[in-house]
Amino acid sequence: xxxxxxxxxxSWVIHTESEKFAQYRSHVEKYKDKITKxxxxxxxxxxxxxxGIGTFKIKNEDHVKIKLDEEIMFNQLNLKTKINDEFIExxxxxxxxxxxxxxxxxxxEKIDSQNNLSNKFLK
Numbered sequence: 001x002x003x004x005x006x007x008x009x010x011s012w013v014i015h016t017e018s019e020k021f022a023q024y025r026s027h028v029e030k031y032k033d034k035i036t037k038x039x040x041x042x043x044x045x046x047x048x049x050x051x052g053i054g055t056f057k058i059k060n061e062d063h064v065k066i067k068l069d070e071e072i073m074f075n076q077l078n079l080k081t082k083i084n085d086e087f088i089e090x091x092x093x094x095x096x097x098x099x100x101x102x103x104x105x106x107x108x109e110k111i112d113s114q115n116n117l118s119n120k121f122l123k
Contacts, residue, residue, distance in 0.1 A: 002067045002118040003048045005040030011121035012048035024121035042091035063105040069113040078108040
């Protein structure tokens with residue numbers, strides 16, 4: 001799973017063994033131009049997981065590789081680095097509970113931003 005976000009939009013790509021599913025959305029007014037880029041990326045990850053499960057692209061107990069192009073997100077999610085941002089903490093708690101509830105097997109992989117398949121949808 002690839003995802004990205006900026007001040008106005010979020011995007012994600014779910015790449016299975018046989019298909020790629022790409023989606024993008026404008027931020028809801030509550031977030032548009034009001035959250036940071038990193039916060040936006042957490043919104044994108046949250047929505048990508050929710051959308052993926054809701055459309056059965058991701059099924060209970062699936063193994064999901066989450067591709068991260070931000071070092072700070074990799075550290076926060078993979079290494080459990082302390083965070084001083086309540087918005088991000090709330091998103092991480094939701095993401096973790098969603099993963100646990102659906103018994104997803106998650107692995108995080110650090111990638112370069114030019115290898116992020118979802119960032120082209122923000123342009």
